[in-house]
Amino acid sequence: MGEGAAMARKTDTTTKFGEKRAAIVHAASVLINDTGVQATTLTKVARAIGLNATSVTYYFPRKDELIVTVYAETIALMKATAEEALAERTTEQRIAKFVALHVALRDRIRRGERGLITALSEIRSLEQDDQDQLLAQYRAVVDDVRAFFGPPADDAKRALYSARAHILIEAMLWWPVWSLRYSVLDFPRVERKLVEILCHGIPSQPGRWNPAALEDCGWRSGTEDAASQNDEFLRAATVMINERGYRGASVNRIAEALNVTKGSFYHHHDAKDDLVLECFQRSYDRLSRVQMAGLGLETDYWTRLSSVLNELLDVQFFDPMPLLRTTALQALDSEHRNDVVMRSNRLARRFAGFLIDGIVDGSIKPVDPLVASQIIMSTLNGAYEARRWAARFDERPVAIEAYLSALSEGMLAGAA
Numbered sequence: 001m002g003e004g005a006a007m008a009r010k011t012d013t014t015t016k017f018g019e020k021r022a023a024i025v026h027a028a029s030v031l032i033n034d035t036g037v038q039a040t041t042l043t044k045v046a047r048a049i050g051l052n053a054t055s056v057t058y059y060f061p062r063k064d065e066l067i068v069t070v071y072a073e074t075i076a077l078m079k080a081t082a083e084e085a086l087a088e089r090t091t092e093q094r095i096a097k098f099v100a101l102h103v104a105l106r107d108r109i110r111r112g113e114r115g116l117i118t119a120l121s122e123i124r125s126l127e128q129d130d131q132d133q134l135l136a137q138y139r140a141v142v143d144d145v146r147a148f149f150g151p152p153a154d155d156a157k158r159a160l161y162s163a164r165a166h167i168l169i170e171a172m173l174w175w176p177v178w179s180l181r182y183s184v185l186d187f188p189r190v191e192r193k194l195v196e197i198l199c200h201g202i203p204s205q206p207g208r209w210n211p212a213a214l215e216d217c218g219w220r221s222g223t224e225d226a227a228s229q230n231d232e233f234l235r236a237a238t239v240m241i242n243e244r245g246y247r248g249a250s251v252n253r254i255a256e257a258l259n260v261t262k263g264s265f266y267h268h269h270d271a272k273d274d275l276v277l278e279c280f281q282r283s284y285d286r287l288s289r290v291q292m293a294g295l296g297l298e299t300d301y302w303t304r305l306s307s308v309l310n311e312l313l314d315v316q317f318f319d320p321m322p323l324l325r326t327t328a329l330q331a332l333d334s335e336h337r338n339d340v341v342m343r344s345n346r347l348a349r350r351f352a353g354f355l356i357d358g359i360v361d362g363s364i365k366p367v368d369p370l371v372a373s374q375i376i377m378s379t380l381n382g383a384y385e386a387r388r389w390a391a392r393f394d395e396r397p398v399a400i401e402a403y404l405s406a407l408s409e410g411m412l413a414g415a416a
Helices: 002-035 042-048 053-059 063-086 091-110 128-149 155-181 184-200 229-248 251-258 262-268 272-295 301-318 326-331 334-361 369-391 396-408
Strands: none
Touching (some): 002 042, 002 053, 002 063, 063 128, 091 128, 128 155, 155 334, 155 369, 155 396, 229 272, 272 301, 301 334
């Protein structure tokens, strides 16, 4: 009897420990998504669940231990989702299942269930050993999603499947950003439209890819004129934020990359957040110029859209100053973040305009333009991560065409 009671107490203690630990991890996940890693503190996490900071340190003595756990559990959930989808019989069924599982999770979260999908943008700001461990786990997710397309027959097919896996994962990670505009009652329809576009592409003639050259109207960084020091700060900050996230792109690192002092940095910018906001504005200005150049072409709207995408992917893959990823968005205060998201949505709506006019002129399938425009935005946003992938190709246009074939012909084309 005594042994049974002791066992029950031990079980109860273990259960409570696990529940409290899970609550801490969830609270940290919410804070990271809302405010970024740097602004997430053990004190704020404790306050969110009615504890004091000392109680949290019993479970996680250091903040970085908590951050690593949040990232690891997020990746584990992504891995389980990918494995469940991979069990389906065909490529189309796997993609559909993968999308459905992500949409269902967001539906449950919207209805009040706890969920753990944390933005992974600042993994590279962690200690190297932690980075290596988490990135290895993430690569296992990519391996599973790449396997959706079957065994690759050669290196070219493996590269193609890798690009499509990357685009598919990015589309699901981007989904929470724009799905807030939809009621959960609309989720089933949006899910179907997502799968349709991802599987079958955008143009009415699948595989059609004949982009026109666009005259550079100031969106490329390789001009003959020497760049100003402020332009150099923007370039260094953009690259470093893309690679290391907001926390990893410290003022010291940015200054060291340019071989200048911190004083020089603060001569141009009052604070790091001002620089981040300017990086966003510069990126969106450049993207907008490319869009407007494409609209000025005298041709059908799929050719206009493909010309814009071709130019933007060339910038993301090969230009010394790529476009800024959304990795820094969490670090901005709510007012500036809302401004940045609003401008991103305006650019997406301009892409939707291309699509609508393309449906009218017959060059684009009758896809949902709002959903397709967000897939385009996520594809562009994630393209920077594929720079090393693109560098393996002997010719730049071949790399861009292969990557964007997910949009020009759909992910089912060429699958095993």
